[in-house]
Amino acid sequence: xxxxxxxxxxxxxxxxxxxxxxxxxxxxxxxxxxxxxxxxxxxxxxxxxxxxxxxxxxxxxxxxxxxxxxxxxxxxxxxxxxxxxxxxxxxxxxxxxxxxxxxxxxxxxxxxxxxxxxx
Amino acid sequence: xxxxxxxxxxxxxxxxxxxxxxxxxxxxxxxxxxxxxxxxxxxxxxxxxxxxxxxxxxxxxxxxxxxxxxxxxxxxxxxxxxxxxxxxxxxxxxxxxxxxxxxxxxxxxxxxxxxxxxx
DNA sequence: CTGCTTGTACTACTGTCGTAGTACAATCCG
DNA sequence: CGGATTGTACTACGACAGTAGTACAAGCAG
Numbered sequence: 001x002x003x004x005x006x007x008x009x010x011x012x013x014x015x016x017x018x019x020x021x022x023x024x025x026x027x028x029x030x031x032x033x034x035x036x037x038x039x040x041x042x043x044x045x046x047x048x049x050x051x052x053x054x055x056x057x058x059x060x061x062x063x064x065x066x067x068x069x070x071x072x073x074x075x076x077x078x079x080x081x082x083x084x085x086x087x088x089x090x091x092x093x094x095x096x097x098x099x100x101x102x103x104x105x106x107x108x109x110x111x112x113x114x115x116x117x118x119x
Numbered sequence: 120x121x122x123x124x125x126x127x128x129x130x131x132x133x134x135x136x137x138x139x140x141x142x143x144x145x146x147x148x149x150x151x152x153x154x155x156x157x158x159x160x161x162x163x164x165x166x167x168x169x170x171x172x173x174x175x176x177x178x179x180x181x182x183x184x185x186x187x188x189x190x191x192x193x194x195x196x197x198x199x200x201x202x203x204x205x206x207x208x209x210x211x212x213x214x215x216x217x218x219x220x221x222x223x224x225x226x227x228x229x230x231x232x233x234x235x236x237x238x
Numbered sequence: 239c240t241g242c243t244t245g246t247a248c249t250a251c252t253g254t255c256g257t258a259g260t261a262c263a264a265t266c267c268g
Numbered sequence: 269c270g271g272a273t274t275g276t277a278c279t280a281c282g283a284c285a286g287t288a289g290t291a292c293a294a295g296c297a298g
Contacts, residue, residue: 002256009215016217029275039258044275061265061274083218087226090209096128098135099202101231107206108227112220121286148245158288163245180244180295 003038007046015055015066022071026056026064054078122157126165134174134185141190145175145183173197 014020026032029047033040047064050056054075057067069075094104133139145151148166152159166183169175173194176186188194213223 004256012217013215016215028273030273041259041276042257045257047275058275059265060263060276061272063274079216082216083213083222083226086209086212086216087223087230090205091230093205094202096132096135097198097201097205098131101227101234103202104206105224105227105231107202108220108224111206111210112224115220123286147243149243160246160289161287164287166245177245178295179246179293180242182244 003036004042004046007036007038007043008049011046011050012055015070020066022066022068024066026066028063122155123161123165126155126157126162127168130165130169131174134189139185141185141187143185145185147182 011020011026020026026047027035029043030040032038033043036043047056047058051058051064051067055067055070056064057069058064070079091101091104094100130139130145139145145166146154148162149159151157151162155162166175166177170177170183170186173188174186175183176188177183189198210220210223213219
């Protein structure tokens with residue numbers, strides 16, 4: 001998986017799980033680039049993309065911060081829509097492999113049980 | 120989506136849903152290439168990949184046929200494994216978006232209900 | 239054997255993606 | 269204002285995926 005995708009996912013995950021909180025500042029583009037041994041542009045692209053998604057806010061000369069927008073109702077709706085799209089793709093793929101919705105449900109439910117056991 | 124992927128998916132789907140039955144012959148590499156206005160090699164690659172997956176059988180000078188192997192227990196196990204892998208990827212993606220297994224289950228269950236209504 | 243049909247191997251072109259390099263622009267702070 | 273820090277725009281290059289072209293090999297039918 002490409003660097004930028006890994007980073008995007010990591011940041012989204014950090015915010016989703018509360019490890020990064022609203023208003024908190026992220027590392028500088030350049031700083032993070034150095035830490036990850038990656039080009040600054042790669043980090044910048046990620047920040048920009050996440051800003052377009054509305055979960056970050058950047059201010060020139062200041063830095064990049066976790067936005068509060070992803071808590072608004074509008075954004076939660078969009079988020080829900082993305083889940084639907086993800087499920088669409090998932091169902092399509094599974095369908096091409098000959099699996100039904102029920103097959104997927106069974107599989108997911110067994111995962112859920114496993115998760116519960118690990119708590 | 121690339122041509123070869125579309126074709127692969129279409130054939131898998133046709134077999135999974137019974138529109139192509141075991142033993143049935145598929146169009147010739149060249150013939151299908153002409154029909155789809157695609158290079159013969161593209162079709163050949165798809166056939167070869169599906170043969171590696173064990174759901175097609177090809178005989179030079181004769182043609183390509185739907186194999187019976189995908190009905191064997193071994194193959195069904197592999198198939199099951201692929202479902203697990205698909206679900207893994209799915210869960211990972213959803214997790215990065217901040218969704219839990221339960222969110223996914225809810226979504227899928229509502230899909231299932233819709234499907235039932237359409238019957 | 240000969241010719242035709244089938245799939246296959248090899249090569250090469252083209253576009254796109256991912257990343258990096260460099261130079262620029264906006265903002266803050268003293 | 270002026271320097272430092274921040275994000276940004278533009279360019280270019282390497283790698284790879286996808287597709288096509290062409291020539292080859294295996295099998296069948298007469």
